Structures are given as structure tokens and as C-alpha cells.
Amino acid sequence: MNALPLALSPRIELVVYGRPAPQGSKSFKGMSRKGHAILVESSKRAAPWRQLVHEAALQIRNGAAPLDGPLTLRMVFTVPKPASAPKRQRTWPDRMPDLSKLCRATEDALVSSGLIADDARIVEYERLAKVYAGEDAEALEAAGVRISISEVLP
Numbered sequence: 001m002n003a004l005p006l007a008l009s010p011r012i013e014l015v016v017y018g019r020p021a022p023q024g025s026k027s028f029k030g031m032s033r034k035g036h037a038i039l040v041e042s043s044k045r046a047a048p049w050r051q052l053v054h055e056a057a058l059q060i061r062n063g064a065a066p067l068d069g070p071l072t073l074r075m076v077f078t079v080p081k082p083a084s085a086p087k088r089q090r091t092w093p094d095r096m097p098d099l100s101k102l103c104r105a106t107e108d109a110l111v112s113s114g115l116i117a118d119d120a121r122i123v124e125y126e127r128l129a130k131v132y133a134g135e136d137a138e139a140l141e142a143a144g145v146r147i148s149i150s151e152v153l154p
Contacts, residue, residue, distance in 0.1 A: 007153040012067075012115075014060050017144040018052040020077045021045035022101030023108060046105050053109035053145070061115045068117040070152035074126040077102050078140040081132040090135050099130045106145060116149070123152060 023046055030038050077099070085091045107119040116122075126148075131139045138146055 010150070012060060012149040014056055014147040014149070015140065015144065016053050016056045016147070017140065017142055018049060019045065019143045020079060020097065020102050020145055021049035021105060022097040023105035050105055050109040050112070053106050054113045057110050057113035057115040061113060066114045066117040067121065067149065067151055069121065070123045071116060071121045072124045072126055072150045072152060073122055073128075074146075074148040075103060075106060075128050076136070076138040076146045077130045078133050078136075078143055078145070079130055080143050081135075085132075091132065093130045093132055097130075099128065102130065102145075103128060106147070110147075110149075 032038055079093050079097070081091070081093075082095075107122070110116045111119055127138075129136070129138070133139050133141055133143075140146060
């Protein structure tokens, strides 16, 4: 069975500079008076990263309604290369942070900014990658993320 290619709207392009941070695990801090669990984000860098993405998405959105249909996304994270890594040889960022957790934190910021209505609207990732600067065609020159969003047309 052959899959039909998706018809896509024009892309929304977004570049955010800053050190990408993963959506970490939550730490249990006790129960509230109403009987709800009090959970705190374990990563201290997650909130500043989400804020950077949130602000960039607000500028792109510019007061428009959230994207509320099926979406395809492309996210390429550029992460800092460790000092111990070879300088003149292509290497892969196969250590922390976890790519899926970087994606979750960034998706949450796109939703909180109102750029997309819900991350459940994402039906496909064209590319989801974690790279070092200068070692990939879509890498940024410094740490950050390049995001591309398209609506799937009927």
C-alpha cells in the first residue's frame, strides 16, 4: 500500500537561539490541601528555554489564531559540542540531553504561546534531530533550534 503525499500550507519558520533544555521529570513535593499532588520540574534550565521559545513564537504568531488543524513539524536542535569531542571530525550528539525531551519542552512552549492549539495536532515530523554547529546543513551557528511548521491541507 502506497502512502499519499501530504499537501502542505506554506511553512512557518522560527529560529530560537539559546541552550535547548529538556522537559525533565517531575519531582513529587507532597499533597496540596485539596488533595492534589504537588509536582515540580526537576530541570532548572527547562523554564528559561520554554520562555525563549514562547517569546519567539509570540512574535511569529503576531495575534493570529492558533494553528488548529493537522500539522507537520521539523525541529533541528543545535547543541553545544563538548570540549572533549574531536574538532575536525564529524561526531554525533549521542549523549544528554534526550532528543524526545527537548522536543516535549519545545512543543509545550509552542502551545503556551498560542502558535499551535495543541501538540496533539502534530501528525508528522519531517525531521527531528539533534546536531552540533557546523556539522549539519540545518545546524545553527550557535545553540538553539530551527523550527518549521506546516498545516496539512485537505
